[in-house]
Amino acid sequence: MPTHFLLKLPVSFLIIFHNLVTVILLSTPALGEDDHRYTECRGYYDCGLLKNISYPFWATSSRPQHCGREDYELTCREDQYPVMKIKEQDFLVLNFSRQVYTMTIARSDLWDTPCTDNIVNTTLDYDRFSYVPAVRYLTLLYGCRPGNMSVLNNFTCKIMGMDGNISYYVDDSLSRIRMGNWTSCYLIIRVPIMWEALDAMPPENVTTGVLKEVLKQGFQVAYDAEWELCQQCVVSNGTCGSNSRDNTYVAYGDDQSKEQHFWCLCPLRGGLSHGD
Template sequence: MNNNLFPPLVLHYMIFTLFFILIAIPSSYCDDELYGACRNPFPCCGLNLSYPFWGGERRPECGKYEFKITCEEDLPPIMEIQSQRFHVLGINTTDQTVTIRKDPPWNGTSCPERSTVSISFNRFLSNYSSNVRNLSLFYSCTEESLSGSNNYTCQQGDKDREGFYTIDDEPKYFPNHTDTVTCIEVTKVPILLTALDKINYFENLERLRELLAMGLEVKYEAENGLCSACQSSRGTCGSTNAGEFVCFCRDKPYRHACAGMHALPTLCLTDISFRCIYSNFALV
């Protein structure tokens, strides 16, 4: 018998046994806590929300502090940024846009004013998207100017006002005799152009009410470029307690993107991963 065979056989057996012990460690034991907490969207009033939005049972580290969402039963989610309150009607994380409506919304009876429906921009809400246009509301017009199809009557104080509306640079919508318009006053309010395909055509004030209730599409700024790089490295986006961007990865948080093995696809066997366990939370 060749005694030289015994040590390699024992060694192979030990390696084989160790391998199966390691792959039996559940993946949840290996994942960083915040990576596991923030990697999946959370449901809120019919929307699935992810970075930079957080709220309810979703931890603040999973988003940006300013984008807290309050979930209310049977109502659209509420977001408050710098003393502005909004109903959140839709979110597109690919284009980094959010469809929002002021809270409280326009009451649908008084004559609309820009301040009642427009958004005050800041470093978080940067601008309207390309889907937003100005709706021009004409008042104090001659009878000839009111002969079109988009006339309506609204209330200003205790008086009724007659007017009509058109959309700037979009003559195919709401055509009126704008080439012969003689009006003393015009008010411009932003609207969501794509909402026109969704509204029903009722009496003109009702149509206007439904159009303005669709909200406005606004670009948001939450270090979106950093988040894209983080996600490309198989991380999930979040922030530190100080508000700085952080990329949560399987092993630990990184400042911008996951590094090393944790930026590569994970080899799994029957939903069990073979990975190392890390406890270091320091950012690198």
């Protein structure tokens, strides 16, 4: 545009023209970024036999953090099972039920053997997870003195260099052992398992191998995905993600009628808003 022509235009028009150009230049990269994130978050994460894992889970190798929620990171152990860290404990993810938002997990340190040196109770982050009703507890007692308990549910475990290698398990009912006898064991932890696994355990002659198989079945937890906040975007061919800066949810979508991408910002505890 010739300079002499610009000089003849009103100042108000020049200001509007300048602002319009600025908005166009600034919005173009943002739209491109949303388009890139939408494409990224349309992908799935696979690990071992578990396929097509999506929101709220993410993995550095294939699904960036903005495609899931901050505390739902997965890593793949030996290309067999995803591993998730909860309260500083590593859990193997054995299965998902996406229809009811539950998953089956097992403590990684108790996966190959009930004899662990990590003597801590199993704990969940109750802001994100809750036990399903069918979960029960096994109490594992280590380093017990011989001869002090006349019960059959014992197994051999030598942990942390202790001299005593007699261990016991007891279920929630404590029907096979008196509480006072626990003082004869050095270390005690509680581990969640499914009721079906507990009910199938033989009442006597439990070997380390039998207990190992029970623990390998893991236990189910429900996870809080806040999925309903992004449901409208998913119906519109969108995909959910998150904005870690202000703890909000973002759903990137593809509006086919307008041939451009739009995004939806879904607050943590509120309604769903759209932008295009």
